[in-house]
Amino acid sequence: MATLVATLVDRFVGRSKAEAADREAHLERSFHKPVDCRLRAFPNEDVYFFVKVIDNSTVVREADPATPSACWKTIAAATTGAVLLIGLLLPSACRLIAGYEIEDLRKQRDLLLQQKVALEMEEARLVSPDHLAELAQDQAFVDPDPKSVIHLPWKYNLAMNPSLWNSSLRAAEKQ
Amino acid sequence: MSTHPSAYFDGGCLPEPPAHKDAARRLRNLARLGFFWAVVILGKLVHLQIVSHEEFVRLAASQQQRTVEIAAPRGMIFDREGQPLAMSLPVKSVLVNPLLVRDVSVVVEFLSRILELDAAQLRKNLEAAIASKSGFLWVKRRVSPEQAARLESLKLAGVEFRDETSRRYPKGALAAHVLGSVDHEEKGNAGIELGLQEELEGIPGSLRLMTDVARRGYESRIETPALPGKNITLTIDERIQYVAEKALHNAVADCACKSGSVVVMNPRNGDILAMASFPSFDPNEPVKDGEDLSARLNLAIAAPFEPGSVFKVITLSAALETTPLRPDSLINCYGGKFSLFGRSIGEAKGGFGVIPMRAVLAKSSNIGAVQIGLAVGVKSLYDFIVRFGFGRKTGIPLPSESPGKVHPPREWTKTSMGSVAMGHEVTTTTLQLAQAAAIVANNGVLVRPRLVLFKQRPGEPIEHEPVAPGVRVLRAETAALMRSMLEDVILPGGTGTKARLSGYSAGGKTGSAQIYDFKLNQYTHKYNASFMGLAPLSNPALVVVVTLNGSPKYGGEVAAPVFREIAQAALRILEVPKDRPETMLLAQEASKQEQAESTAKTSDSRPSEAGGEAALIEGPSSLAGAGLVVTVGGVRAPNFLGKNLRTVLSESAAAGLVVEARGQGLAKFQRPAPGSILQPGERIYVQLAQ
Structure with a gap:
């Protein structure tokens, strides 16, 4: 690995000529030394390759009792990991989906409220005394003659005092 | 046996080759480079996460979040029956971001066509905004929903919309002077809209919306909750208001008056049931350039005037309280000519001799009123004028209320009594007159007028507007005496006979104050014609004050009929029981009919009131055979009690009556009770039981 990196560094960075000359001189001096007769080791020369024919036809796998349990x-x-992952992600996903739905509903609510106000406005306009008077005129309705209108005193008026209904009914039942 | 090559190097006889040193050096350089790279990365991380944290959070937020305004609509205004009188409608306003506009011509063309704007002006504004690099330009505010929809469908680049509200008054001009109006910023500029601006106005909130890449929101969080305005429920009854406005409009048109005002008030609690002013306006329409703003003035509270003879009620009330004078005490009216410190005082019509005090009021004698005023004295009269509420505001929450003018006694001249006693040299508003009349109607207790029934902010409890505690001004006996004297005014011989009601007792006082022309420095022949009335007299349910300004006729001629029309309708709407027997009504109307026939001998094709009554009696006579009792005033309900359903239905069918029966068995209860007079079209509810 170091050689590969050195080669790359040499290739891209380069080596100075002085360094190269020093290296050559050093090699030459080493070569001419009388006592130093051994060769330098070649790279990877301690790696030996052998070819050996192996016959596995008779090899039978021994049943490992630990395999099923490991499996x-x-x-x-x-599964646990998946469940945990889903458990962690699902709430966020659900929240995101729910968020979209909530925002859509919020928009719908605002829209409905606007429509409601507009309808209330229209209703108020339609039941305004002015409009009702126009309709009454079209239909030839007239205000009742004052003498035809009779208002009962409040305490005798069942419409205005519903409690009298029950009391009257009880009195009638007693009779 | 081979020797391993590495054995040659054993013993270290060879020096370390330079390559090893180079490798070590390069490794060190590489390590330094890696370290430097790590330092740079770390520095960048520190810069991102710590130094510029806030900035990047802000940038991220601007991409992922949006702040949306939560609308806080202005409070609604209702009448006392819950009918909406003013409401805010959500609308859209159109604006342009000039920096995002791709094609000015296209945008101008579409906007001007759809929004009906001047294209040249719009182009000019847009180009000016682009030149100034402005990112905001209002195009048109509060556009119609149709216009907004059309523009939204075009999806023009740079054209944006903003949600706003628009104030609308669904009843049009009804109660316009009470409601007032708002400006373009939806802030009140008149009426209750201005008077209760702070409570009606809502405070908008804000909402943080998380958005995805398509700017679609998926999560929101309220940052500032919106505070909607309070809904205001007025004491006004829109039905009575309508009747009052219609009657006032017709009266002003008929008598060619300049203007007029009406106040209808409940004397018991001070509730103002109607407050009308003419001329009127439509609050939906904004103020136009050059528009006459006098139509927007609430004359009932903002235009004080000399009340004239209606003020004699205060003079006579003070006399009953402070002098031995009684309704039957005789007052010398000097035949219609009287001089007070050299100032000549006369009557409006003819003259009177010695007449009872009640006749002074009924005939509206000026000299009699002055005589009574002199008996009361300056200090006492002034004291009662103030106690009746004149000279100060009533306190209703409407802007521009005038307190009127009452001069203190030190400013009175010798002849001031000759004016004040009959309603001159003082100015009042129609509302103040209603407040004064309510004192007489309310057994002498003054109750402040009330315009607001209650307020309620959505989601919060109701805030009832309390009735102001009453202040006794007159003794109850004095008030009762005054009511009886006021009744004389509308009886034959009085000045206000046109104010008589059908089925109800009533009382009132006419007033006709000459209008002073300050240019000519003299009184004109135009009057502030007024009528101040109350009904029914036995237990007054309402007070009505009518004022017609610039009338050529007296109050009894023009204002009293308006009182009659309004009071008659208001009493019916309020379901006030009649206090006059039907037989008496019939007799009165019959005699009136006879008189009319004998004198006028006209052949009116329309059935008269008496004729209508007769038809009512004759109509159901055919039902007599069905066991129904026909009497004055209508058909009486048959007695279904104790009868089974079949009998009830057959009898009611034969009689032409509508019956709603419930239960099974025999009739145990019915409503209306047997013998009750049925109103036309009224149903009979029958409860059957075993």
């Missing part, structure tokens, strides 16, 4: 453990771990 189940793996499945369980994977």
